[in-house]
Amino acid sequence: MIGDYTYSEFFSILAMQGFAGLILFSVFVLMALGLAIIFGQMGVINMAHGEFMILGAYVTYLCSTLVTTYLPAFFPYYFFLAMALAFVASFSLGVLVEWVLIRHLYRRPLDTLLATWGLSLVLQQFYRSVFGAREVGVTLPDWMMGSVSVSETIEVPLNGLFVMALTMIIALGVYFIMYRSSWGKRVRAVVQNRVMAGAVGINTKMVDRMTFGLGCGIAGIAGSAFTMIGSTGPTAGQLYIVDTFLVVVFGGAGSLIGTIASAFTISQAQSTMEFFLSGSMAKVLTLLTVVGILMLRPQGLFSLNIRR
Amino acid sequence: MQVNEQLSKDFILSIDSLTVSFDGFKAVNDLSLYVDENEIRVIIGPNGAGKTTVLDLICGRTKATSGSIRFDGLELTKMREHEIVHAGVGRKFQNPSIYEDLTVFENLELSFPKGRSVFGALTFRRDREVIERVEEVAEMIFLKDHLHTDAAILSHGQKQWLEIGMLLIQKPRLLMLDEPVAGMSVAERIKTAELLNTITRNQSVIVIEHDMKFVEDIAHRVTVLHQGKVLSEGSMERVKHDPRVVEVYLGH
Amino acid sequence: MPAAGFLFSKKEWLYFTILAALLLVVMPLAVDVFRLNLIGKYLTYAFVAIGLVLLWGGGGILSLGQGIFFGLGGYCMAMFLKLEASTPAATKIQSTPGIPDFMDWNQITALPSWWQPFYSLTFTIVAIILVPSFFAFVIGAAMFKRRVGGVYFAIITQAVAAILTILIIGQQGYTGGVNGITDLRTLHGWDIRTDSAKLILYFVNALLLIGVLLLAQSVRISKFGRLLIAMRDREDRVRFSGYDVANFKIFIFCLAAAISAIGGAMFTLQVGFMSPSFVGIVPSIEMVIFAAVGGRLSLFGAIYGALLVNAAKTTFSESFPELWLFAMGGLFIAVVMAFPFGLAGVVKDHVEPFFAKALARFSKPSPEPQPQAAE
Ligand SMILES: Nc1ncnc2c1ncn2[C@@H]1O[C@H](COP(=O)(O)OP(=O)(O)OP(=O)(O)O)[C@@H](O)[C@H]1O
Ligand SMILES: [Mg+2]
Numbered sequence: 025m026i027g028d029y030t031y032s033e034f035f036s037i038l039a040m041q042g043f044a045g046l047i048l049f050s051v052f053v054l055m056a057l058g059l060a061i062i063f064g065q066m067g068v069i070n071m072a073h074g075e076f077m078i079l080g081a082y083v084t085y086l087c088s089t090l091v092t093t094y095l096p097a098f099f100p101y102y103f104f105l106a107m108a109l110a111f112v113a114s115f116s117l118g119v120l121v122e123w124v125l126i127r128h129l130y131r132r133p134l135d136t137l138l139a140t141w142g143l144s145l146v147l148q149q150f151y152r153s154v155f156g157a158r159e160v161g162v163t164l165p166d167w168m169m170g171s172v173s174v175s176e177t178i179e180v181p182l183n184g185l186f187v188m189a190l191t192m193i194i195a196l197g198v199y200f201i202m203y204r205s206s207w208g209k210r211v212r213a214v215v216q217n218r219v220m221a222g223a224v225g226i227n228t229k230m231v232d233r234m235t236f237g238l239g240c241g242i243a244g245i246a247g248s249a250f251t252m253i254g255s256t257g258p259t260a261g262q263l264y265i266v267d268t269f270l271v272v273v274f275g276g277a278g279s280l281i282g283t284i285a286s287a288f289t290i291s292q293a294q295s296t297m298e299f300f301l302s303g304s305m306a307k308v309l310t311l312l313t314v315v316g317i318l319m320l321r322p323q324g325l326f327s328l329n330i331r332r
Numbered sequence: 333m334q335v336n337e338q339l340s341k342d343f344i345l346s347i348d349s350l351t352v353s354f355d356g357f358k359a360v361n362d363l364s365l366y367v368d369e370n371e372i373r374v375i376i377g378p379n380g381a382g383k384t385t386v387l388d389l390i391c392g393r394t395k396a397t398s399g400s401i402r403f404d405g406l407e408l409t410k411m412r413e414h415e416i417v418h419a420g421v422g423r424k425f426q427n428p429s430i431y432e433d434l435t436v437f438e439n440l441e442l443s444f445p446k447g448r449s450v451f452g453a454l455t456f457r458r459d460r461e462v463i464e465r466v467e468e469v470a471e472m473i474f475l476k477d478h479l480h481t482d483a484a485i486l487s488h489g490q491k492q493w494l495e496i497g498m499l500l501i502q503k504p505r506l507l508m509l510d511e512p513v514a515g516m517s518v519a520e521r522i523k524t525a526e527l528l529n530t531i532t533r534n535q536s537v538i539v540i541e542h543d544m545k546f547v548e549d550i551a552h553r554v555t556v557l558h559q560g561k562v563l564s565e566g567s568m569e570r571v572k573h574d575p576r577v578v579e580v581y582l583g584h
Numbered sequence: 585m586p587a588a589g590f591l592f593s594k595k596e597w598l599y600f601t602i603l604a605a606l607l608l609v610v611m612p613l614a615v616d617v618f619r620l621n622l623i624g625k626y627l628t629y630a631f632v633a634i635g636l637v638l639l640w641g642g643g644g645i646l647s648l649g650q651g652i653f654f655g656l657g658g659y660c661m662a663m664f665l666k667l668e669a670s671t672p673a674a675t676k677i678q679s680t681p682g683i684p685d686f687m688d689w690n691q692i693t694a695l696p697s698w699w700q701p702f703y704s705l706t707f708t709i710v711a712i713i714l715v716p717s718f719f720a721f722v723i724g725a726a727m728f729k730r731r732v733g734g735v736y737f738a739i740i741t742q743a744v745a746a747i748l749t750i751l752i753i754g755q756q757g758y759t760g761g762v763n764g765i766t767d768l769r770t771l772h773g774w775d776i777r778t779d780s781a782k783l784i785l786y787f788v789n790a791l792l793l794i795g796v797l798l799l800a801q802s803v804r805i806s807k808f809g810r811l812l813i814a815m816r817d818r819e820d821r822v823r824f825s826g827y828d829v830a831n832f833k834i835f836i837f838c839l840a841a842a843i844s845a846i847g848g849a850m851f852t853l854q855v856g857f858m859s860p861s862f863v864g865i866v867p868s869i870e871m872v873i874f875a876a877v878g879g880r881l882s883l884f885g886a887i888y889g890a891l892l893v894n895a896a897k898t899t900f901s902e903s904f905p906e907l908w909l910f911a912m913g914g915l916f917i918a919v920v921m922a923f924p925f926g927l928a929g930v931v932k933d934h935v936e937p938f939f940a941k942a943l944a945r946f947s948k949p950s951p952e953p954q955p956q957a958a959e
Contacts, residue, residue, distance in 0.1 A: 069735050128921065133735045134646045135920045138876065141869055142916025149909035266746045266865060269739050304754030311747045315740060319726035322736060391824060417826035429821045431814040442814055443825045447807055450835045453827075456807035498825065 036177035045295030052287035054246035062239035072144035074261020080110030080247025114244025276324030350399030361560035377557035422504030428491035473497035626894035631847025633886035635840030641880035644816035649741030655863030657845025690757030720841035749864035764859025879928025
């Protein structure tokens, strides 16, 4: 016996808590991947990242309403279309933003931070004007609802499983794009030596723009996935931006594996502590630990040694 | 240990089996180097030989993996950067590194060794002593007429001088200059050589340089570095005719 | 560099006089007590903005967590006032009389020990300065000693602001939670809610602000101020000129924190409550925009920036609430893209030359045609 629980009850609570942590982990990874690309590869702090995510969520919401009204037969599969559209929308907005704002600010990281914060405010108000201040949710197709029972006391929701699967696919996709494709090689070349990369004929401006767009596009997909497990409001993106940055910085900017490892550590720590403490205290303790570790090891968990 | 202590008395700087490794790559490898009081030592060597890294190690910018650096009886490898400066080591960077938003006067004033603590800086007064010393140094570095010019608009050569002046005003016992004449005109190089020759009356100087003419003008002794090790050492004459040096460095 | 003259140059003394006249004479004469109190509230943000000019404009260190210090100062003040408002007589309907009402609502039956010292006004005033400075010292020492700066510092300070907000909201039994500490009444028996009290507090606030402005200026023109500029440009050169760079950064961070905290305490006094909505991420970054709009390098600008942005915010959110976020967002973008030196930059580039020209035309016959140009 542990406290008021039997061992089997305790075990299933731990398992469920672990699973909740895994969903949180997926969400963190989805959000952080895009940010890690933009921050790690370009050194740009995009405070509007959450709003790009919400854009994906709203696109998914629009899809779900439109499909229910005009194409009910297609409904079970609309999610895949929605994700593609979410990517396209966020990618395009990202490219536009890079062209209008970011490219003028590459040497001024602190100013980029402020400008993108301004952008996030504008986007929030835009969403509020278009979609209203209330949170909206999408209707899930039947096959995503319900849950599988692993044992008598442990139940695993299907939508959670789907989000986790999606996360893995996207993470693998990003890995291939960044480390196995010739385009990724060009991106890394620009990161390591911009002038040299330009000199050997890489269009560094285009690489910047596409990298930024890609990061935003992934945020769009993340937003789309997000609708499966929660509802969307105009300011939902802002709630996560600091957590996401901590995930990226904690993992060590520029390291994909680091980002994933840090998302895992933080999400598991938080959901485990939530079992013992109130939600807010769990969050406070998690964030404090992360900040504390970052103070001891500012370069993050995984980092490259680059000559200053 | 005892022996080492004895040895280091004679030299102002003695570096013993110094090694630094960056992720396994030994940029400086078991290096030993001794510099006399009031000597001008020039370090030459091909790009990437580890010259700048040696200076980084002496002034504490990079931490040594092993070995020792003794300066005037102090073990520098264990000290923090500003303590090393207080001990009397001044260092000029490879790229001119001055405060562009401030005037020449202010650049020199900030380098004047007074008011170096937070409280000291808050209560620092620009008194006669400071002004005289700044003017004296400005004269030496040929910038007397530019005292109230913004440092940003100086020529490249003048910026290099200014940085040297910022070190001189601290009266260091060991002055380390990383490529001080890079980007200077021929006339400026000659003036710089003169400057260096005058100042070594009471300090030792380590200079890194690629310009052989300039090296010949100033060097008392020359050390050739290659792949983090000393390849050859001695007078310019001797080093110049060392076949190994010709092969890796002077040949091309 | 304003070298000539005591503290300010001649031109700056003119600006200083205009500012002092505006705050101490024009405003109190021009508007009613209600509006004046509102202006007083805006001016409490100017403290934070002045801190940011020192820290960010002067030293290139951007803190996105100045709300922490504003809040800590404000909460210290609020705790004192709350204790005074919670006498056993005034709270006799509670199940535990004599403790703040929100504690009673949260089933707390005794005043926590760390609240006890706030019965003393002296302790409170000391705490208003020292608690935020200590916080800043811990954060600053941890970060600057390890050479963390730039965007990392910005993100970490933001995270700390987030943590503190969650903590305050979560621990509502001890902090008043999301509503904050409200219903504050008297300071040593003096009712702070009356019109006359508001008028007096406005003047106290304005005088403190002017004092802080002078203090900040004296730091800026000292060698310390020039070192900050030097560090912003070439940190390594400063370090290898024999300075322990981290100590300087820690000091200026603590100073900015203490200044912000004074603002926070004056906010509590003038507005009558303190809540986590002045601590977190959003208010903290808004405080940066006050300094940015005024001009990140200008102490005067900081004050005007805080006044203008807040006045605009009040006007907008009264009449067109949906436009406010657009305006605010646009402001962030414009100030970065088009006006990096804010109002002060505009004044310097456009207004001053205009006056110089006008002055020159008037004083043509005189032997010294352009006194302004001597600056
Ligand atoms: N912090 C560091 N991390 C990794 N490698 C480093 C670091 N510092 C120096 N190196 C490497 O050590 C080697 C020696 O560099 P160093 O700058 O000392 O050469 P140098 O002799 O000054 O060359 P140059 O004549 O071009 O100035 C180089 O290969 C360099 O890349
Ligand atoms: Mg070098």
